[in-house]
Amino acid sequence: xxxxxYEPARIEPKWQAxxxxxxxxxARPDASxxxxxxxxxxxxxxxxxxxxxxxxxxxxxxxxxxxRRMEGYNVLYPIGWDAFGLPTENYAIANSVHPAKVTRDNxxxxxxxxxxxxxxxxxxxxxDTTDPSYYRWTQWIFLKLYEHGLAYKAEMxxxxxxxxxxxxxNEEVVAGMCERCGHQVTHKVxxxxxxxxxxxxxxxxxxxxxxxxIEPVKAQQRNWIGRSEGCEADFAIAGTGEALRVFTTRPDxxxxxxxxxxxxxxxxxxxxxxxxxxxRDLRAYREQAAAKSDFERAEMQKDxxxxxxxGLKAVNxxxxxxxxxxxxxxxxxxxGTGAIMAVxxxxxxxxxxxxxxxxxIVEVVAGGDVTQQAYTEIDDGVIxxxxxxxxxxxxxxxxxxxxxxxxxxxxxxxxxxxxxxWVFSRQRYxxxxxxxxxxPVCGVVPLGEDQLPLLLPDVESxxxxxxxxxxxxxxxxxxxxxxxxxxxxxxxxxxxxxxWAGSSWYFLRYCDPHNSRAFxxxxxxxxxxxxDWYNGGMEHTTLHxxxxxxxxxxxxxxxxxxxxxxxxxxxxxxxxxxxxxxxMSKSRGNVINPDDLVDEIGADAFRVYEMFxxxxxQAIPWSMSGARGARRFLERVWRLQEMLSGPEDAFSPxxxxxxxxxxxKVGEDYERMKYNTAIAQMMTLVNAxxxxxxxxxxxxxxxxxxxxxxxxxxCEEIWLAQGFGGYIHExxxxxYDEAYLVDDAVEIAVQINGRVRARIMVPSxxxxxxxxxxxxxxxxxxxxxxxxxxxxxxxxxxxxxLVVK
RNA sequence: GCGGACGUGGCGGAAUGGCAGACGCGCCAGACUUAGGAUCUGGUGCCUCCGGGCGUAAGAGUUCAAGUCUCUUCGUCCGCACCA
Numbered sequence: 009x010x011x012x013x014y015e016p017a018r019i020e021p022k023w024q025a026x027x028x029x030x031x032x033x034x035a036r037p038d039a040s041x042x043x044x045x046x047x048x049x050x051x052x053x054x055x056x057x058x059x060x061x062x063x064x065x066x067x068x069x070x071x072x073x074x075x076r077r078m079e080g081y082n083v084l085y086p087i088g089w090d091a092f093g094l095p096t097e098n099y100a101i102a103n104s105v106h107p108a109k110v111t112r113d114n115x116x117x118x119x120x121x122x123x124x125x126x127x128x129x130x131x132x133x134x135x136d137t138t139d140p141s142y143y144r145w146t147q148w149i150f151l152k153l154y155e156h157g158l159a160y161k162a163e164m165x166x167x168x169x170x171x172x173x174x175x176x177x178n179e180e181v182v183a184g185m186c187e188r189c190g191h192q193v194t195h196k197v198x199x200x201x202x203x204x205x206x207x208x209x210x211x212x213x214x215x216x217x218x219x220x221x222i223e224p225v226k227a228q229q230r231n232w233i234g235r236s237e238g239c240e241a242d243f244a245i246a247g248t249g250e251a252l253r254v255f256t257t258r259p260d261x262x263x264x265x266x267x268x269x270x271x272x273x274x275x276x277x278x279x280x281x282x283x284x285x286x287x288r289d290l291r292a293y294r295e296q297a298a299a300k301s302d303f304e305r306a307e308m309q310k311d312x313x314x315x316x317x318x319g320l321k322a323v324n325x326x327x328x329x330x331x332x333x334x335x336x337x338x339x340x341x342x343x344g345t346g347a348i349m350a351v352x353x354x355x356x357x358x359x360x361x362x363x364x365x366x367x368x369i370v371e372v373v374a375g376g377d378v379t380q381q382a383y384t385e386i387d388d389g390v391i392x393x394x395x396x397x398x399x400x401x402x403x404x405x406x407x408x409x410x411x412x413x414x415x416x417x418x419x420x421x422x423x424x425x426x427x428x429x430w431v432f433s434r435q436r437y438x439x440x441x442x443x444x445x446x447x448p449v450c451g452v453v454p455l456g457e458d459q460l461p462l463l464l465p466d467v468e469s470x471x472x473x474x475x476x477x478x479x480x481x482x483x484x485x486x487x488x489x490x491x492x493x494x495x496x497x498x499x500x501x502x503x504x505x506x507x508w509a510g511s512s513w514y515f516l517r518y519c520d521p522h523n524s525r526a527f528x529x530x531x532x533x534x535x536x537x538x539x540d541w542y543n544g545g546m547e548h549t550t551l552h553x554x555x556x557x558x559x560x561x562x563x564x565x566x567x568x569x570x571x572x573x574x575x576x577x578x579x580x581x582x583x584x585x586x587x588x589x590x591x592m593s594k595s596r597g598n599v600i601n602p603d604d605l606v607d608e609i610g611a612d613a614f615r616v617y618e619m620f621x622x623x624x625x626q627a628i629p630w631s632m633s634g635a636r637g638a639r640r641f642l643e644r645v646w647r648l649q650e651m652l653s654g655p656e657d658a659f660s661p662x663x664x665x666x667x668x669x670x671x672x673k674v675g676e677d678y679e680r681m682k683y684n685t686a687i688a689q690m691m692t693l694v695n696a697x698x699x700x701x702x703x704x705x706x707x708x709x710x711x712x713x714x715x716x717x718x719x720x721x722x723c724e725e726i727w728l729a730q731g732f733g734g735y736i737h738e739x740x741x742x743x744y745d746e747a748y749l750v751d752d753a754v755e756i757a758v759q760i761n762g763r764v765r766a767r768i769m770v771p772s773x774x775x776x777x778x779x780x781x782x783x784x785x786x787x788x789x790x791x792x793x794x795x796x797x798x799x800x801x802x803x804x805x806x807x808x809x810l811v812v813k
Numbered sequence: 814g815c816g817g818a819c820g821u822g823g824c825g826g827a828a829u830g831g832c833a834g835a836c837g838c839g840c841c842a843g844a845c846u847u848a849g850g851a852u853c854u855g856g857u858g859c860c861u862c863c864g865g866g867c868g869u870a871a872g873a874g875u876u877c878a879a880g881u882c883u884c885u886u887c888g889u890c891c892g893c894a895c896c897a
Contacts, residue, residue, distance in 0.1 A: 231893060337895085340895075355897070361895095546892080629825075633850095636838090643852090687836080688827075689836080692836065695836090810877090
């Protein structure tokens with residue numbers, strides 16, 4: 009056996025079949041053992057097949073899952089398919105195949121590819137978001153959201169391609185252009201389903217303090233939610249008895265508000281259309297702004313445009329003076345109140361606008377030169393030209409101004425968030441049907457829970473209609489239905505849910521994937537949740553990760569899940585780039601196909617290379633020769649079988665310290681996702697085995713146990729072939745002996761004034777005080793000849809630094 | 814502009830304030846072999862008058878000691894972006 013060459017093509021399929029046949033990785037609830045839930049983002053089964061990026065995340069958590077099992081945990085490491093989505097639908101349109109068939113084929117392809125890599129997934133718990141037995145519960149959760157007032161309909165602008173005449177998802181808009189035809193994307197207002205995620209803004213923010221997420225994820229989510237504290241204040245509209253409400257974070261600068269700006273869509277414009285002398289200009293400006301794409305708006309950023317509202321004036325409540333009102337597209341209807349008080353002296357945008365239209369600029373915070381640029385410093389500014397606020401610091405003035413306004417009923421404290429409500433409608437076929445009916449008598453009526461799942465009907469064509477409606481709108485016998493409330497004729501909602509719907513709760517379904525009475529049993533949820541470790545891409549931080557936290561917080565609030573937060577720990581992997589350092593893509597011709605790689609070097613070497621290639625959280629270019637190096641390492645491990653002699657239960661004396669160090673380091677490195685240094689340590693260990701010229705069975709066993717989470721097939725094979733007893737996946741994770749982490753004697757550096765001048769061997773237990781005696785050491789004393797010793801620093805086991813004159 | 818990550822050999826990268834470059838790739842030399850993308854051995858930061866000197870984007874500082882800590886400057890990548 010030991011003379012056979014290392015042949016992954018023979019070994020790997022054998023062990024994959026063994027694991028499957030014996031259901032080694034099937035997770036079963038077991039109250040007697042602690043549970044551990046490892047999760048990777050379930051893949052979108054694209055037609056292109058597995059990308060080398062998938063195994064990076066999968067292997068990383070496979071290592072954790074396998075290590076946890078060896079540590080005695082009951083591990084859940086599931087896999088599934090996030091299978092609704094546009095590429096499948098577009099492929100179906102182009103090739104006239106049913107998207108369900110495309111999905112089935114792609115899933116089969118993906119599953120086969122994943123199985124070849126030997127991940128310890130529990131395939132008996134597979135979920136598929138396009139399966140009616142799954143999306144039934146996606147629809148059910150939507151009904152719950154609706155029931156609790158978190159799903160509502162609203163007129164919302166969507167991305168619109170005027171050439172294709174269809175609505176586009178954000179993902180389909182590339183640099184402001186239509187992904188399909190390249191035309192500029194504009195906006196069109198449509199009635200859309202929305203989810204009120206903004207009502208959870210504070211909870212989403214607070215929850216971040218309770219979870220172990222890597223810092224960049226927390227920072228990005230906080231940034232995205234964008235909390236800002238300030239107040240809303242009323243500016244009277246002269247001669248009308250009405251007021252314009254603004255949001256500001258700088259009430260301290262109110263004396264410097266020399267004009268107001270409204271968003272072009274602000275309702276006050278139409279309300280006072282009769283009084284406004286240039287209403288036509290304002291309407292024209294509004295239409296022009298609406299036709300602009302986001303891309304164009306961003307391009308225009310430098311040049312402020314706007315129109316004065318002639319015939320209306322506002323009153324600055326601080327100064328009592330009348331100030332002009334302008335309209336400009338730099339004020340957004342979607343944030344705050346859609347109106348601002350402009351303080352050109354202390355806000356860059358207002359300053360530019362004031363310069364462009366020759367509006368007055370007043371300095372109210374001293375310290376800058378407001379004729380040259382806006383002075384926005386808040387930490388050491390002093391208020392001037394501001395009546396009763398003069399002389400106060402910015403911070404003091406903020407409080408004083410709010411108090412003053414509150415007393416007069418002109419302002420209230422207010423917290424705003426940048427986070428927007430979630431547009432939950434897509435005018436598409438391949439998504440979950442929204443279980444709602446439009447009744448001419450009762451209005452919008454939800455389907456009863458007993459009506460679920462609302463199945464996606466077969467259609468002739470998956471093309472969106474000319475009007476931008478979903479293809480479902482054309483299926484009259486599906487659309488026409490009866491109202492669940494009054495029984496009269498009614499129409500079904502024809503929009504479908506976005507791809508983010510199914511992925512917002514899939515980790516809950518994994519706990520109890522075949523349950524037909526609930527999305528998961530309370531018992532299963534209580535046992536498995538929360539997810540202990542979730543790894544995924546940074547690109548999902550502000551969409552999927554935030555959305556799924558929102559759904560989970562909601563399910564917690566209505567008593568369906570125990571903990572508020574679904575994920576205890578979140579980490580992220582870096583992208584794998586092509587050999588040329590560019591993103592892998594078909595068009596760049598730098599794609600590495602995982603199947604080819606398994607054929608060439610084997611799954612274990614593939615896994616080792618992906619973990620060894622660099623820091624786990626960083627983007628890194630592929631290297632084919634580096635991958636072959638991983639294969640070479642495993643060959644060396646394999647050949648250790650030829651140099652095996654000695655007892656099974658003991659380490660070779662000369663290797664005892666290194667093996668103990670390796671057990672400690674590899675275990676700790678896995679936990680910190682420092683896979684590259686863990687593997688480097690094992691390479692060092694193997695090099696030492698070769699230098700010694702032979703290994704004991706005990707040495708080899710230790711190495712195999714450490715390596716088995718990364719290269720499981722190879723380690724199972726050697727373990728079995730050498731008759732080490734049982735299977736390696738049943739073994740306990742090795743422990744190390746503190747007493748053998750350092751050698752009896754260590755080499756230290758001797759420095760003179762910080763420069764290394766000698767190396768000497770000293771007992772490793774030599775204390776800091778005793779170390780100072782080393783100045784009399786035979787190799788040290790000569791270095792001090794003719795010099796005066798000023799200071800002596802001995803760092804045990806490290807170095808001796810002698811400061812001399 | 815705001816937020817985040819980062820800058821170390823030819824390349825990927827190591828380094829609780831304590832011997833910079835572990836480990837791997839590549840390259841060089843040799844061994845074995847009827848040239849093979851196999852394996853093994855040795856070497857591989859730069860300069861050198863062979864004593865040593867210089868080296869972690871640049872500059873300053875703290876320290877017995879700085880890749881690591883502090884400040885300044887330059888540069889790269891990612892996310893958000895007219896958010897009042």
